[in-house]
Amino acid sequence: MNAAIEFRDVCFATAEGRLLLDTISLAVEEGTTTAVLGRSGSGKTTLLRTVNRMVAPTGGEVLVDGRSVRNADLIRLRRSVGYVIQETGLFPHMTAERDVGLVLEAQGRPRAERVRRSHELLAAVGLDPKQFARRYPYQLSGGQRQRVGLARALAAEPSVLLMDEPFGALDPLTRAEMQDMLRGLLASLEKTVLLVTHDLDEALYLGDRIVLLSEGKLVANLEPQEFLRSREPQIEAYVRAFHRGKQSAASGPVEEKRA
Amino acid sequence: MSGFLAEYGGEIATLTVEHLWLTGAAILFATAISVPIGVWLTRRPGWAKPVIGVANVVQTIPSLAMFGFLLPLPWLGERAARVAIVALTAYALLPILRNTYAGIQGIDRSLIEVARALGLTDAQRFFKVELPLAASFILAGLRTATVTCVGIATIAAAVGAGGLGELIFRGVASVDNRLVLAGAIPAALLALTCDGALGLLERWFRVPGPVSSPSAAR
Numbered sequence: 399m400n401a402a403i404e405f406r407d408v409c410f411a412t413a414e415g416r417l418l419l420d421t422i423s424l425a426v427e428e429g430t431t432t433a434v435l436g437r438s439g440s441g442k443t444t445l446l447r448t449v450n451r452m453v454a455p456t457g458g459e460v461l462v463d464g465r466s467v468r469n470a471d472l473i474r475l476r477r478s479v480g481y482v483i484q485e486t487g488l489f490p491h492m493t494a495e496r497d498v499g500l501v502l503e504a505q506g507r508p509r510a511e512r513v514r515r516s517h518e519l520l521a522a523v524g525l526d527p528k529q530f531a532r533r534y535p536y537q538l539s540g541g542q543r544q545r546v547g548l549a550r551a552l553a554a555e556p557s558v559l560l561m562d563e564p565f566g567a568l569d570p571l572t573r574a575e576m577q578d579m580l581r582g583l584l585a586s587l588e589k590t591v592l593l594v595t596h597d598l599d600e601a602l603y604l605g606d607r608i609v610l611l612s613e614g615k616l617v618a619n620l621e622p623q624e625f626l627r628s629r630e631p632q633i634e635a636y637v638r639a640f641h642r643g644k645q646s647a648a649s650g651p652v653e654e655k656r657a
Numbered sequence: 658m659s660g661f662l663a664e665y666g667g668e669i670a671t672l673t674v675e676h677l678w679l680t681g682a683a684i685l686f687a688t689a690i691s692v693p694i695g696v697w698l699t700r701r702p703g704w705a706k707p708v709i710g711v712a713n714v715v716q717t718i719p720s721l722a723m724f725g726f727l728l729p730l731p732w733l734g735e736r737a738a739r740v741a742i743v744a745l746t747a748y749a750l751l752p753i754l755r756n757t758y759a760g761i762q763g764i765d766r767s768l769i770e771v772a773r774a775l776g777l778t779d780a781q782r783f784f785k786v787e788l789p790l791a792a793s794f795i796l797a798g799l800r801t802a803t804v805t806c807v808g809i810a811t812i813a814a815a816v817g818a819g820g821l822g823e824l825i826f827r828g829v830a831s832v833d834n835r836l837v838l839a840g841a842i843p844a845a846l847l848a849l850t851c852d853g854a855l856g857l858l859e860r861w862f863r864v865p866g867p868v869s870s871p872s873a874a875r
Contacts, residue, residue, distance in 0.1 A: 504778070
């Protein structure tokens with residue numbers, strides 16, 4: 399297996415000298431999904447953004463398909479890497495159809511091709527093009543918007559997909575639907591995905607591997623089962639914090655809880 | 658009344674056209690100057706305050722004084738219409754400049770980030786994202802500028818540039834209220850028409866959404 403994304407001793411320090419990424423080395427195998435967990439401020443998003451060079455590392459090297467992104471043509475690189483962010487990513491003045499086809503439009507592809515492709519993708523993410531193609535973001539629900547965002551990220555057939563808490567703003571039921579949809583889609587598409595999330599369940603459900611960042615350092619890079627079984631204190635703390643509600647509800651007597 | 662119209666109708670029409678041409682030329686020039694500068698300021702926000710400040714100061718010069726200042730200048734002074742167009746352009750700068758700058762600055766930063774992350778070039782980001790999102794805002798500035806200029810253009814008659822102000826000045830000189838109204842009413846109607854027409858255009862370019870005011874749309 400080849401590494402589709404590789405981080406080699408990647409560091410990033412802010413202008414004020416705060417170290418957001420501290421010598422991170424990580425290889426993401428082709429066609430797999432890696433979920434990146436960590437607290438807010440642990441450097442997850444920054445790490446993701448070094449891949450399409452929205453952030454330029456202050457040290458180390460990021461490789462996509464074996465080539466360093468350092469001297470890559472930014473426009474080409476970004477068009478070849480799909481990017482999905484939380485909530486606000488859709489352009490309010492564009493219909494779903496146009497937004498999804500925007501990268502193709504930027505590449506100067508003919509309109510007919512753009513429309514065909516964007517209808518195809520809308521259908522793939524579970525939105526009937528007949529009903530949704532002409533809608534503006536304000537006419538879509540949160541979940542539908544994220545579907546359009548995902549379709550847009552797939553438009554230029556990128557081999558790599560970056561997702562920054564794509565379902566973070568959704569209610570749990572919609573979120574679960576989206577996770578199912580994404581899982582189905584990824585099974586058929588063979589994309590390499592880097593998924594930033596707060597949600598351990600989401601990471602376990604979607605990730606082939608789970609990476610935990612803490613204060614800019616890579617703490618773990620494990621398979622989901624290994625991650626859950628790990629005795630490493632930081633991992634245990636994370637897992638415990640996440641499952642608190644479940645445990646207290648399961649162990650506490652009902653009467654006591656009511657009182 | 659009908660006798661008055663028969664006598665002055667043709668002149669009112671000619672002067673209205675002249676008025677419109679003075680205003681239109683000034684708005685065209687002001688747009689050509691202000692929009693690019695406004696866009697440039699969004700790239701160099703440090704310059705925004707001084708540049709918009711200068712436009713602001715220009716705005717405070719009394720119009721009669723402005724026409725007076727420009728009249729003795731070489732080339733400009735040769736034709737009164739030139740003086741009028743330059744002066745009106747100067748007054749139209751501020752609203753267009755300010756709204757262009759504020760309209761683009763006001764766009765949600767995350768949308769600009771997304772445009773970059775999708776691999777849009779700088780030009781594509783401007784024409785496909787920033788300009789359409791700021792368009793109704795820029796047009797609102799254009800509308801303010803136009804209405805202001807239609808009003809100020811009546812004073813251009815003081816330096817002999819023509820326009821509906823000519824009837825007003827003549828009416829005042831000869832104490833003939835009918836002449837004053839013959840200038841004032843078409844000028845007011847012209848302002849209202851421009852306001853309405855540009856208002857429609859502004860609405861046409863408004864970002865689709867449930868909110869109706871352009872400032873609330875972001």
